[in-house]
Amino acid sequence: MTAAEPLPGPHLIDRLPRVRGRLTADAPLGPMTWFRVGGTADVLFRPADADDLAGFLAGCPADVPVTVIGVASNLLVRDGGVPGVVIRLGGPFAEIAVEGDRLVAGAGALDYNVALTAQHEGLAGLEFLSGIPGTIGGALRMNAGAYGRETADLVVTAEGIDRAGRRLRFDRAGLHLGYRHCGVPEDVIFTGAVLQGTPGDKAAIATAMDAIQKARADSQPVRARTGGSTFANPDPELSGGAKAWQLIDRAGCRGLQIGGAQVSEKHCNFLLNLGDATAADLEGLGEEVRRRVLETSGIELRWEIRRIGRPAREITP
Secondary structure, eight states, rough: OOOTSOOOOOGGGGOOOSSSEEEEEEEEEOOGGGEEEEEEEEEEESSSSSHHHHHHHSSTTTTTTTESSOTTTTTTEEEEEEEEEEEOOGGGGEEEEEEETTTEEETTTTTHHHHHHHHHEEEEEGGGGGGSSSSSHHHHHOOOTTTTEOOOOOOOOEEOOOOOEEEEEEEEEHHBBTTTTTOOOOOOOOEEEEEOEOOOOOHHHHHHHHOOOOOOOHHTTTSSOOOOOOOOOOHHHHHHHHHHHHHHHTTTTTEEETTTEEEEETTTTEEEEEEOHHHHHHHHHHHHEEEHHHHHSSSOOOOOSEEEEESSOOOOO
């Protein structure tokens, strides 16, 4: 550094409480996401355990934004990065235990691993989780579902920590779960859940999970850089029973491309990063799809993919 160069100012990380986990300044988030796009987190925090997370939240300055992510399978990080602190749960948050006919799963546990654990224990009813590429925390936050079942069907209780660092416990009714919706305030970070299974035949459960994996591979671009279902299905009374993908197809969007982003030709409710897409390409493509569907059907599609961070440029369809 020469005498003419200004000294760097203080970084956000210097204002944060001390933790037992790991704090990383200017952490790239794109490589963590399934889309493989996006900017950096001002600070990335990986808490050591629930006590570490609670202490951090209690001591974090109120003006610092806090965002939690899972495995980022249904997430689009904008190119300008995410302000404040991004929290990613791993380690003890990924643990799964079996208690009779129930599973106790951390919020960072992969949905597939929860389904696999249930199968090994001969517990049925959780097979659908094997078709959802996310974590239990994300499943709670959006009431994730597939193949005729959803998280609301099996959750008994859930635990979380709010922005003030307070430990909270919710029963099923207290979660206020609806279609791709959870009524718990956004500032609550889920840390785990108790899930109900029913005794079943291990071989039959494994067969059902295999069928789910085959159905996914046959109908979805599972090996592409994608983010899962892009838009929630609309109210069937408004759409005449049409699913989001059908409305997108009718609007002529199958295969539509903007920059390095494309609407999947295999399943047109999936957006793809063809290799050189930016987050702006993907979000702009999604907004163009929404515009065309609204124009052709009168239905306004709602994003199911979560979008976070600062755009590097204005998004226009």
